[in-house]
Amino acid sequence: MFNKQKKFEEAVLSGEYSNDDIEYSSYYKDSFKRLKKNRMAMVCAIVIILLVIIAVFAPVLAPYDPDVQDYANILKSPTKAHLLGTDEYGRDILSRIIYGTRVSLSVGLLAQALATVIGVTLGALAAYYGGWVDTVISRITEIFAAFPDLIFAMGIMFVIGPGIKNIFIALGLLTWVRTARMIRGQILQLKEKEYVEAAKASGATAFHTITKHLIPNCISTVIVLVTLGIPNAIMYEASLSFLGLGIQPPTASWGSMISSAQPFISYLPTYSIFPGIAIMITVIAFNIFGDGLRDALDPKMKN
Numbered sequence: 001m002f003n004k005q006k007k008f009e010e011a012v013l014s015g016e017y018s019n020d021d022i023e024y025s026s027y028y029k030d031s032f033k034r035l036k037k038n039r040m041a042m043v044c045a046i047v048i049i050l051l052v053i054i055a056v057f058a059p060v061l062a063p064y065d066p067d068v069q070d071y072a073n074i075l076k077s078p079t080k081a082h083l084l085g086t087d088e089y090g091r092d093i094l095s096r097i098i099y100g101t102r103v104s105l106s107v108g109l110l111a112q113a114l115a116t117v118i119g120v121t122l123g124a125l126a127a128y129y130g131g132w133v134d135t136v137i138s139r140i141t142e143i144f145a146a147f148p149d150l151i152f153a154m155g156i157m158f159v160i161g162p163g164i165k166n167i168f169i170a171l172g173l174l175t176w177v178r179t180a181r182m183i184r185g186q187i188l189q190l191k192e193k194e195y196v197e198a199a200k201a202s203g204a205t206a207f208h209t210i211t212k213h214l215i216p217n218c219i220s221t222v223i224v225l226v227t228l229g230i231p232n233a234i235m236y237e238a239s240l241s242f243l244g245l246g247i248q249p250p251t252a253s254w255g256s257m258i259s260s261a262q263p264f265i266s267y268l269p270t271y272s273i274f275p276g277i278a279i280m281i282t283v284i285a286f287n288i289f290g291d292g293l294r295d296a297l298d299p300k301m302k303n
Contacts, residue, residue: 001181013278031297038292040221040288041288041293042292047285048113049102051105051285054102056102057103063092064092067252069092070091073090074086074088074089075087075088077273085270087260087271088260090296097252097254097274097275103254104234105230107167110172111237113172114171115171115173115175115179115229116118116222116229118179118180120218123182123184124214124215126138128206128210129206141180144173144177150239152174153171154245156169156170156173156174162240162248163248164251167246167273171233174236179229181220183221183222186222190214191214195213195215223297224294224297224298228286228287231282231287235279235283241254242255242259257272
């Protein structure tokens with residue numbers, strides 16, 4: 001590597017290369033190059049893209065309407081007409097899994113969007129102002145972190161009621177704590193940098209300093225937290241729907257499908273297996289891609 005660098009420097013000095021011929025790589029370009037070298041992460045990225053395509057084009061890809069009941073085909077095993085079989089109401093399982101992809105991804109994305117807004121805002125305010133502001137926000141964070149996640153989500157859903165809109169709120173309130181802690185720790189380091197001191201000295205307001213100088217330098221951390229938080233939100237949604245506190249029938253949801261399949265698990269085990277496989281693939285894909293993205297965005301991994 002040193003020989004190549006020396007030869008390159010000699011070529012530049014000799015005039016073989018001009019400054020215009022030199023491509024300066026940015027932080028994100030280098031990160032993307034490192035990410036491409038992680039084959040498992042790239043495979044999972046392709047899986048995630050396919051899941052997004054399935055969710056967006058669900059009406060086109062689903063062979064049947066997921067809510068249409070056909071009592072002549074109740075609890076059928078996989079056939080050519082119904083590739084994954086039918087449920088207790090004669091509804092096509094494949095169509096309901098495809099529409100369940102839309103529900104799971106939307107819950108994961110929107111819940112993480114709400115959690116990110118809350119976590120970044122509170123973490124930035126706590127780190128920037130310190131003092132009693134940091135104390136109050138830290139105590140609130142500790143209170144939310146003290147409860148087991150699923151039990152806390154169940155309590156919120158019990159109070160505000162089941163439904164897809166309420167599950168966005170519940171999961172958003174559940175998953176902001178880790179984001180707030182990570183952003184607080186990072187901004188505590190960043191606010192001592194020279195460019196932040198220069199911004200303060202030039203008369204920049206706290207809002208301008210936080211939004212223009214501090215939070216933009218935490219974007220890579222936020223991206224990783226969102227990527228790793230989406231599968232957690234999907235798992236929580238499936239768990240709440242399984243318990244009857246999440247997505248309500250007849251809306252297709254992987255968790256509610258597994259719950260409905262319990263009485264028929266010995267007679268038609270594929271009814272519960274296929275939604276479980278969908279959850280497993282989605283969660284694993286996001287987790288592995290999130291790990292790869294975290295490694296790619298870590299400057300310490302740069303050669």
